[in-house]
Amino acid sequence: MRTALVYHEDMTAAQLLWEDPECEIERPERLTAALERLRQWGLEQRCLQLAAREASEAELGLVHSPEYVSLLRGTQTLSTRELQALSGQYDAVYFHPSTFHCARLAAGAALQLVDAVLTGAVHNGLALVRPPGHHSQRAAANGFCVFNNVAIAAKHAKQRHGLHRILIVDWDVHHGQGIQYIFEDDPSVLYFSWHRYEHGHFWPYLRESDADAVGQGQGRGFTVNLPWNQVGMGNADYVAAFLHVLLPVAFEFDPELVLISAGFDSAIGDPEGQMRATPECFSHLTQLLQVLAGGRVCAVLEGGYHLESLSQSVCMVVKALLGDPALPLSGPMEPHHSALESIQSVRAAQNPHWKSLRQQGSTPILNPSTYSLEQRASPVSPGGPKFKAAEAQASAALSSLLDQLHLNPTLPVRTAVALTALDAALVLPADVLRQEGSAPQEETRAWARLHEALAQDKALTALGKVLHLLNGILDGQVSSGIAATPEPAAAPTLDVVIRRSLSHGARRLLCVAVGQLDRPADLADDGSPPPPLLWSGLWRANSSSPPARAHSSLLTPRACLLYPAHPPRVLALPWKEESVAEHQRQGSGRPIHVPGLRATARDYWWVRELRSGPCAAPGLWLPA
Numbered sequence: 001m002r003t004a005l006v007y008h009e010d011m012t013a014a015q016l017l018w019e020d021p022e023c024e025i026e027r028p029e030r031l032t033a034a035l036e037r038l039r040q041w042g043l044e045q046r047c048l049q050l051a052a053r054e055a056s057e058a059e060l061g062l063v064h065s066p067e068y069v070s071l072l073r074g075t076q077t078l079s080t081r082e083l084q085a086l087s088g089q090y091d092a093v094y095f096h097p098s099t100f101h102c103a104r105l106a107a108g109a110a111l112q113l114v115d116a117v118l119t120g121a122v123h124n125g126l127a128l129v130r131p132p133g134h135h136s137q138r139a140a141a142n143g144f145c146v147f148n149n150v151a152i153a154a155k156h157a158k159q160r161h162g163l164h165r166i167l168i169v170d171w172d173v174h175h176g177q178g179i180q181y182i183f184e185d186d187p188s189v190l191y192f193s194w195h196r197y198e199h200g201h202f203w204p205y206l207r208e209s210d211a212d213a214v215g216q217g218q219g220r221g222f223t224v225n226l227p228w229n230q231v232g233m234g235n236a237d238y239v240a241a242f243l244h245v246l247l248p249v250a251f252e253f254d255p256e257l258v259l260i261s262a263g264f265d266s267a268i269g270d271p272e273g274q275m276r277a278t279p280e281c282f283s284h285l286t287q288l289l290q291v292l293a294g295g296r297v298c299a300v301l302e303g304g305y306h307l308e309s310l311s312q313s314v315c316m317v318v319k320a321l322l323g324d325p326a327l328p329l330s331g332p333m334e335p336h337h338s339a340l341e342s343i344q345s346v347r348a349a350q351n352p353h354w355k356s357l358r359q360q361g362s363t364p365i366l367n368p369s370t371y372s373l374e375q376r377a378s379p380v381s382p383g384g385p386k387f388k389a390a391e392a393q394a395s396a397a398l399s400s401l402l403d404q405l406h407l408n409p410t411l412p413v414r415t416a417v418a419l420t421a422l423d424a425a426l427v428l429p430a431d432v433l434r435q436e437g438s439a440p441q442e443e444t445r446a447w448a449r450l451h452e453a454l455a456q457d458k459a460l461t462a463l464g465k466v467l468h469l470l471n472g473i474l475d476g477q478v479s480s481g482i483a484a485t486p487e488p489a490a491a492p493t494l495d496v497v498i499r500r501s502l503s504h505g506a507r508r509l510l511c512v513a514v515g516q517l518d519r520p521a522d523l524a525d526d527g528s529p530p531p532p533l534l535w536s537g538l539w540r541a542n543s544s545s546p547p548a549r550a551h552s553s554l555l556t557p558r559a560c561l562l563y564p565a566h567p568p569r570v571l572a573l574p575w576k577e578e579s580v581a582e583h584q585r586q587g588s589g590r591p592i593h594v595p596g597l598r599a600t601a602r603d604y605w606w607v608r609e610l611r612s613g614p615c616a617a618p619g620l621w622l623p624a
C-alpha cells in the first residue's frame with residue numbers, strides 16, 4: 001500500500017453549542033461528507049487506513065506552551081456557558097467538551113502520517129482531521145484551530161526523524177499565520193502560503209500576510225506569502241502560482257518531506273474563499289508536489305466548508321496520491337491580471353533569497369500588492385444576488401466534474417517498452433509490457449524513406465518497433481512507452497514520430513530532449529499559427545553550457561501555463577542508456593531520477609510528466 005488515510009470517528013464529536021454565524025461552518029459533516037465520497041469512489045479501500053491516535057502532551061509541547069495545553073485540558077469539564085466565555089477570548093474559535101480529545105487526535109493523526117511516511121510504511125498520505133490547525137499559535141486558539149497539527153508534525157519530523165529541510169505548502173484560502181509565527185526564524189522549514197488578502201481587508205487582517213513578510217533572521221526567505229488581492233482566483237492562477245513561485249523555490253530548497261496544509265476553502269463554491277478552482281486542480285497541485293522529496297507528501301486537512309466541493313477536492317488529492325492520472329484542468333487558462341501582480345510581488349520580495357527566481361524573466365515589478373486598486377471587487381455578501389450566481393456556477397462546475405469522471409473512468413497507466421538496440425541488459429518490472437511487435441513493413445519503409453540514416457538494417461528494425469509502440473499509444477492501448485534506437489537514428493526517428501503523430505491528428509506536441517539532440521530543421525516553428533510543437537531540453541547539470549542548438553525555444557511561461565490545460569499527445573524523450581536502466585530499476589509509476597541530471601526550476605513542470613501518464617497524456621520516450 002502506498003497511500004495512508006488517517007482518520008478517527010471521534011473527531012466528529014466537537015460541534016458548536018451556541019449561535020455563532022462565524023463559526024457554524026466548521027461542522028462535523030465536513031469529515032463525514034469527505035469520507036463518504038472517498039468510499040463511494042472506492043478510494044478509501046485503496047488506502048492503508050490508519051486510526052488516528054492522540055498526540056501526547058509532550059508532542060503538543062513541541063509547539064504549544066504548557067499553560068495553554070493545561071488550559072485546553074481543563075475545557076473537558078466546563079459548562080456550555082463557561083466554554084462560550086472562554087471561546088470569546090479568541091478570534092473565531094468555539095470549544096466543546098470533546099474539543100481537547102478531538103484536537104489531540106488531529107495532531108496525533110498528522111504525527112502518525114509523518115511516521116508512516118518517514119518509516120517507509122507508505123509513500124504518502126492524507127490525514128482527515130478536525131479541528132484544523134494552521135491558525136493556532138503557541139498559546140492561542142484562532143480561526144477554528146486549537147493545536148497546530150502541521151507545525152507539530154514538522155517539529156516532530158525534525159526532532160524524531162532528524163530531518164533538515166521540510167516544506168510546508170499551505171493551500172488553504174486563509175493565511176496560516178500560526179505556522180508562519182512558529183517557523184519564521186527557522187531556515188529548516190520553508191513555509192509557503194497563498195491566501196485571500198484583498199490588500200489587507202480580509203481576515204485575519206494581518207500586515208504580515210503580505211508578500212514582503214519573508215521571515216526573520218536566519219529564516220529570511222523561508223517564509224513565502226502569496227496574497228490574493230481579488231476573489232475569483234481559479235485553476236490558471238493556482239497553477240501559475242505553483243509554476244512561477246512555489247516550485248522554483250521548492251526545487252532550490254530541495255525538501256526531505258512535504259507537508260500540505262490542505263484546506264479546501266480555496267476551492268470553488270466555498271463561502272469563505274470565494275475562489276473558483278475546481279476539484280481536479282488539487283490533483284494537479286498534488287502531482288506537482290510529488291516530484292519533490294522523493295514523493296514523501298503528507299496532506300493534512302485544514303479548512304473547506306462547501307461540503308460537495310470539499311469532498312470532491314479531497315478525493316482528487318487522494319487519487320493523485322494513489323498515482324491515478326489527473327483529469328485535464330477545466331476552465332480558462334489565462335491567469336487574472338491581479339494574480340500576476342501578486343506573483344510578481346512575491347517574486348520581487350523573494351528575489352534576494354532564491355537564485356531560481358533570478359534566472360529567468362527579469363520582468364519589471366508591477367504594483368506592490370499593498371497598492372490599493374481603484375476598482376476593488378465589491379464584497380460578496382452571503383445570500384446576495386452575486387453570491388447566488390457564484391453558488392450556481394459552483395454547482396454547475398461540480399456536477400460537470402462528476403460527469404467527466406463518469407465518462408472517463410481512470411485508465412490504467414500502462415507503460416510499454418520496445419526493445420530494439422539495448423535488448424539483453426534490461427530487466428523489466430512486472431507491470432511494464434514488453435513489446436515484441438513491429439509496424440507493418442510497408443509502413444515502416446514508407447516512413448524510413450524520409451531519412452537516409454533510417455535505411456540501415458538496425459535503424460529500420462528499431463523504427464518498426466517504435467512505430468508499433470507509437471501506434472499503441474495513439475490508439476490508447478498503452479499510455480506511455482520507452483523505445484531505444486541506435487544513436488545516429490535518434491533525431492530522424494524523432495522526426496518520423498512527430499510526423500506520424502501529426503498525421504494521426506495530434507494538434508499539440510511537446511518534445512523534450514534530454515542531452516544533445518538537434519531539433520529537426522524543417523519542424524522549427526516559423527510563425528505558422530498555431531505551433532503544434534513545443535520544444536524543450538534538459539541537459540546535464542555538470543556540463544558547463546547547454547548544447548547550443550538543442551534549445552532554440554525553451555518553453556515560455558505562457559506555454560507552461562497552456563501545457564497543463566492541453567496535455568501533449570506525445571512526449572518524445574531521448575534518454576541516455578543508463579537512464580533507461582534506472583527507469584527499469586524504479587519501475588513505472590514513480591518519479592524517475594535521471595542520473596547526472598538535476599532538474600532545474602524551469603524543468604520541474606515536465607519532470608512531472610516523467611511519472612508514467614499523469615494528466616492522462618500519452619507519452620513516448622525515446623532513449624537516444
Ligand code: Q9C
Nearest residue numbers: 092132143144174203302303
Ligand atoms: N468572513 C480555517 O479555514 N472567519 N479557518 C473569517 C471572514 C474565520 C478559517 C471571517 C475563518 C477561519 C482553518
Ligand code: ZN
Nearest residue numbers: 172174265303
Ligand atoms: Zn481556511
